Amino acid sequence: MRPDLCLREVGRRYGLRGPWVLRGVDLAVAPGRLVRIEGANGSGKSTLLRLLAGIDAPSEGRVTGRPRTAYVPERFPPALPFTAAGYLTHLGTVHGLSRATAARAAGEWLERLGAAAYAETPMARLSKGSSQKVAVAQALLGEPGLLVLDEAWTGLDTAARAELERAVAERTAAGGSVVFVDHDPRRLAGLPDERYAVRDTGLVRQEPSTAPIASGPHLLVETLGPPDGRLPEGVRRTAASAEETGPGRYRLRVPAPHSDVLLRTLLTARPPWHVVSVTPSTMAPERQQ
Numbered sequence: 046m047r048p049d050l051c052l053r054e055v056g057r058r059y060g061l062r063g064p065w066v067l068r069g070v071d072l073a074v075a076p077g078r079l080v081r082i083e084g085a086n087g088s089g090k091s092t093l094l095r096l097l098a099g100i101d102a103p104s105e106g107r108v109t110g111r112p113r114t115a116y117v118p119e120r121f122p123p124a125l126p127f128t129a130a131g132y133l134t135h136l137g138t139v140h141g142l143s144r145a146t147a148a149r150a151a152g153e154w155l156e157r158l159g160a161a162a163y164a165e166t167p168m169a170r171l172s173k174g175s176s177q178k179v180a181v182a183q184a185l186l187g188e189p190g191l192l193v194l195d196e197a198w199t200g201l202d203t204a205a206r207a208e209l210e211r212a213v214a215e216r217t218a219a220g221g222s223v224v225f226v227d228h229d230p231r232r233l234a235g236l237p238d239e240r241y242a243v244r245d246t247g248l249v250r251q252e253p254s255t256a257p258i259a260s261g262p263h264l265l266v267e268t269l270g271p272p273d274g275r276l277p278e279g280v281r282r283t284a285a286s287a288e289e290t291g292p293g294r295y296r297l298r299v300p301a302p303h304s305d306v307l308l309r310t311l312l313t314a315r316p317p318w319h320v321v322s323v324t325p326s327t328m329a330p331e332r333q334q
């Protein structure tokens with residue numbers, strides 16, 4: 046198991062005499078965790094995300110234990126001399142993939158995000174929404190251990206937004222960590238393991254969200270594991286609630302967009318869990334684990 050990503054007494058200011066944007070920040074992000082960062086405009090959220098992602102260095106303090114990391118910035122530079130697929134393939138090779146694997150992953154992510162038609166379009170000619178899809182695809186194609194998302198949903202269409210939510214669930218189910226900022230309080234509502242607010246240059250831990258779980262339909266999944274079976278960790282992270290109904294038997298509620306991730310995690314567990322039934326849920330959303 047890899048170590049937590051840790052910030053210790055981290056501070057950041059811009060310029061030698063600039064005001065401190067962040068000071069004395071301690072934060073640990075464990076593998077598999079989904080962490081939401083909140084805060085007023087200009088409070089320092091993007092600064093914190095850049096430090097977490099490692100594309101900026103703290104003015105003081107230390108950052109340790111950073112796994113392979115990918116980052117979707119608030120503003121993505123679209124004027125690059127590449128086509129969308131060419132850019133993603135290039136980045137895939139930077140992430141250590143072979144050229145063929147990188148090209149395949151690029152195609153798959155463009156397809157998943159509904160941008161396959163723009164694969165050969167020069168980046169500079171992409172619409173804002175399409176270039177945001179490329180920004181998201183570049184972060185996901187290397188299957189990073191830490192995914193940092195700064196308003197990454199902004200500008201995406203409904204289908205791509207759902208796909209990004211699904212990708213977040215996939216990352217955490219696979220043991221990756223995800224840290225995100227989003228202006229919409231309903232984004233991934235009910236799912237984050239931890240919430241923090243940036244306030245007065247510090248980081249304040251927040252109570253778990255009381256916002257209703259990710260809006261939209263939910264499914265009920267009845268599953269049966271070995272008699273002494275503990276639910277696979279990835280399933281606990283993806284399900285909105287898990288009720289033990291018998292020895293090794295659980296009733297899971299899951300937002301519909303995350304159900305395929307949940308089912309895959311059950312079926313690929315060792316030993317695999319048996320999926321007894323999948324039905325639409327009509328219950329009011331509630332999280333319990």
Ligand SMILES: Nc1ncnc2c1ncn2[C@@H]1O[C@H](COP(=O)(O)OP(=O)(O)OP(=O)(O)O)[C@@H](O)[C@H]1O
Nearest residue numbers: 059066084085086087088089090091092093119243
């Ligand atoms: N590269 C930079 N150079 C100088 N000052 C900066 C830089 N980046 C951020 N700042 C300043 O740091 C402060 C925090 O900015 P940051 O973008 O981190 O906040 P934020 O909470 O993400 O804001 P928003 O919600 O508006 O995106 C602001 O006062 C901003 O002007």
